[in-house]
Amino acid sequence: MRESNPKRGRNSNGTDVSALDREIIRFLQEDGRRPYTQIATALGLSEAAIRARVNRLVGSGILQVVGVADPTKLGYQQALVGVRCEPGRRTEVAEALARLPEVDYVVLTAGRYDVLIETVVEDNDGLLEFLDVRLPSVGGIRETEAFPYLRLVKQTYQFGTR
Amino acid sequence: MRESNPKRGRNSNGTDVSALDREIIRFLQEDGRRPYTQIATALGLSEAAIRARVNRLVGSGILQVVGVADPTKLGYQQALVGVRCEPGRRTEVAEALARLPEVDYVVLTAGRYDVLIETVVEDNDGLLEFLDVRLPSVGGIRETEAFPYLRLVKQTYQFGTR
Amino acid sequence: MRESNPKRGRNSNGTDVSALDREIIRFLQEDGRRPYTQIATALGLSEAAIRARVNRLVGSGILQVVGVADPTKLGYQQALVGVRCEPGRRTEVAEALARLPEVDYVVLTAGRYDVLIETVVEDNDGLLEFLDVRLPSVGGIRETEAFPYLRLVKQTYQFGTR
Amino acid sequence: MRESNPKRGRNSNGTDVSALDREIIRFLQEDGRRPYTQIATALGLSEAAIRARVNRLVGSGILQVVGVADPTKLGYQQALVGVRCEPGRRTEVAEALARLPEVDYVVLTAGRYDVLIETVVEDNDGLLEFLDVRLPSVGGIRETEAFPYLRLVKQTYQFGTR
Amino acid sequence: MRESNPKRGRNSNGTDVSALDREIIRFLQEDGRRPYTQIATALGLSEAAIRARVNRLVGSGILQVVGVADPTKLGYQQALVGVRCEPGRRTEVAEALARLPEVDYVVLTAGRYDVLIETVVEDNDGLLEFLDVRLPSVGGIRETEAFPYLRLVKQTYQFGTR
């Protein structure tokens, strides 16, 4: 098993993730509660080695093992919000938005919007409150455009290790 | 502990999730590998009861317990793609896009786009291949606009049970 | 040779509404259940004359006397939908949309959209069903953009007779 | 006849409207001047009970019984105006616009515009005066886009109680 | 109580132009140098009467009799420029733009732009100078979008009197 993967080296961080780490991630993407002993057996390693590697991946922010609920099925309203920032403030805005608890996803993008965020709120009143009070509490925003979700069709986490 | 939560009843599915289920979800959102015995003790239930409820939540698609990797740190390129469909085909398009393995997120929305998807690809060549070959393999698409991710700032799953 | 040009009046129907009719309309805009005797006294006419004029205004579509409910307070989701049509089909599309029971308002406009409609649905699933099934059942539509209502702030009918 | 309607409970206010109230609303949506005695007979209640319920619905803003005139047939020009606000001012702007007498409809929305309003004016000069003087008298507006009405095709109030 | 409502005429000025004036305008739209004696004979009036009416029409700004050159054939570059103004300044901006000699057409509009102007310049350098120096010398402009003309296909003045 190759421990280096030069073809994937687009991001410097990426080069720190070995092929073995990727195998472990793949097992956990399928089932986050898979016992480490099972993964250890499959990869020919000790459970301690698996645990140590998972801890390192989690500690460095490469991996989370979490319960992911479907907000729609819990009765919540979600929306994607495209954000355009004042010149020179997009990273600052993104980081401030990331500190809002009702924002679960923040990404800096190229194109029509500078930052894309996903928010989870109770209902339309909550979305209005978010758009008119919470989101503008962050300075440096020029304009926003919200896309309320009507139905969540797919949410998977099995990528990147095929 | 109330088992019903009438204030959250926006979606009929939502009413099937009890306050107790929400507590369990909250524990797993914080740490997907938290031992059921720990959750059982905290909520005053047996481990078997917790396990049964988690299994029901997972079986009904309300919850996944999974390893979530940061694609950027694995050296991948991600993009959000806004999709506009031919009239009357948006649900069909969303479901077909959900079947593509390189698409990890599909949501039907109101506004400028009909469907929003997230894709994870190797690099710019992979994004071009996705936009020009894979995505159009789905019929009923009228136009698309891709937003390549420059940096992922926040990705959390702790919502909906506060 | 005529020296006057009555055709320049903006709406031919407008000229059929007398100042007296406008006074009656104003009374009913304030309170649709105002007794005709009260209006008759105020305008120095008989109740029968008021009744006859109201009937004529209602019969010609100039006036409706109706209960207007606030959909938000009844727990419904409303949305404005901007519609762009295939060339030469905007009037036909507008008339077909007007026949859908879940559409309560249809207007032909100039600008970015050809037709603007308002719809009242049960919830997000109802809005998706409307956008993906009901609305496209009307032929000649090229693209649509929905604006879900977050809060209704004003809905009044006292205009046009000041 | 059930007095509760849990399936419609999207807005907390909505839950205060009983199925019986909805029946009364439906009668008045068809004809705002229908005598209460007629409604009372149909629903097996006293006229006083109907009157009391109507008064409560009107008092709480759930229902208006009004004369609704067709502005086009009265010779007026109408327009929808999409309004984009400065960050954090959309509710304030909506409420200020609602205080302008030439504005008959104000709604807070998600999407390309923050607030949608409908205005009724005398003619093109009146629309220009509205857009350039009246509307900007409200602070916090960033940009506006007017859609002049060319023809009103449908205006109905029979919804929400089917 | 007046039963007629002359204010509904769309433009008050429009009512001041008699059918006879319209006939005279029509003759001059066809040929601006047509001798008044010829028009007088055709309409059964004296040359003096025609001359007086033309003078009144010109004096009140209803009519110009002018040489209209095709800028393209004279070797000039033309462009339409859509202008968006700061709130409440569109009339002021339009009037200031009208005072620039290189602007030959200014109109206040509804829709995506607040003001549309046409400019005639020497070449691309002149257009850049106009967009970057002359046009912004007018305060209250928020953004502009220029549409350089590639070919003038029709320019006629025979309307409004058919």
Add this chain to the structure above:
Amino acid sequence: MRESNPKRGRNSNGTDVSALDREIIRFLQEDGRRPYTQIATALGLSEAAIRARVNRLVGSGILQVVGVADPTKLGYQQALVGVRCEPGRRTEVAEALARLPEVDYVVLTAGRYDVLIETVVEDNDGLLEFLDVRLPSVGGIRETEAFPYLRLVKQTYQFGTR
């Protein structure tokens, strides 16, 4: 007086217009009915020479001498319409639109629209008829966006000969 003007030679047609022609055009731009004798005196030529040159300019489409009425003051509604065409049909569309009598201006442009036209109609009904029946009678149009005129602020023809 130079007869050639190399600095203006952007269009080949432009080179056929001498500096003397430009002087004559300038006189007529100021007043289309200026007697040729007056122009002849000012330029040191015979009236016959002026008449011959004007006839040549008019015959080659470089100049029109016409009565230009203000449509607004005649009680008409005008609108600019931006037209986008099917690929490869913009010149054909422009020429077909130029044949419609209610279209008084047609220009091929670069940018968001392929063709810009100006139309003069009676009122809002006429504009709707134009947009939905007359304009689409021309094949090859993909989409249109109308900008109704609210007020004409400047319309001058004194350019190109300074």
Add this chain to the structure above:
Amino acid sequence: MRESNPKRGRNSNGTDVSALDREIIRFLQEDGRRPYTQIATALGLSEAAIRARVNRLVGSGILQVVGVADPTKLGYQQALVGVRCEPGRRTEVAEALARLPEVDYVVLTAGRYDVLIETVVEDNDGLLEFLDVRLPSVGGIRETEAFPYLRLVKQTYQFGTR
């Protein structure tokens, strides 16, 4: 001098360009006619080695050594054209556009446009001819938007080897 440059390895082709090649490229970016003997001396290699490496770089399409003229100074009109394609045809369209001699730059992009091209034409007539005849001769194009150049401010080739 390192011959490998792992930090630059985003594209697999990129890894074939050694640090030495990059040095040579840098010399030629500054002056395309710099004698190979001069470069050889500076880098401590033989002229033959430099020549061989340049030939390999040119042969593999990594480098061109060319005269680059400023089209504006040669009296030409340039424009960028944003192209949107029918689904699944963007690569095919880009390659077909690349075969047109009046197109000097073709790039596949993410965002509002699928393909961006630069064209060099004689004048406005040439641009219209290009947009209406040449460009649509390529099948699979849905819409285009041209940005005529008003002034070229910078055109340099010194990048990528710093």
Add this chain to the structure above:
Amino acid sequence: MRESNPKRGRNSNGTDVSALDREIIRFLQEDGRRPYTQIATALGLSEAAIRARVNRLVGSGILQVVGVADPTKLGYQQALVGVRCEPGRRTEVAEALARLPEVDYVVLTAGRYDVLIETVVEDNDGLLEFLDVRLPSVGGIRETEAFPYLRLVKQTYQFGTR
């Protein structure tokens, strides 16, 4: 061989480039390292004359003879960025952007954007740094929209002398 070329005279600078200069440019567009002796023979001139003319063309900014590398093949990320400026600052912004070393192309345009620039950066992090730090270091920018390149399909310099 004609030394003047009146048909190309759109820009005053253009008239300074003789037909002979154009022939020389054409030879160098094909191969920037073509020996001057070869060009001299082909055009019937001395090598010194060719060298003098090339020097003059280079000195006046009409021609560069340079190595042009393909940034994609060197492993770089490129993007076009559309820039909209504050009123009256587009030339100033363009000139300031031209001074940034990571910007290799700057052009002032008409249309949706005021300035178009091309940038060459290391990777997505570099693009974010450019968009959020370097580009806004230039004052007078109102908004930007980046189009990351997915694949460079054509880059040629053989134009303008056919």
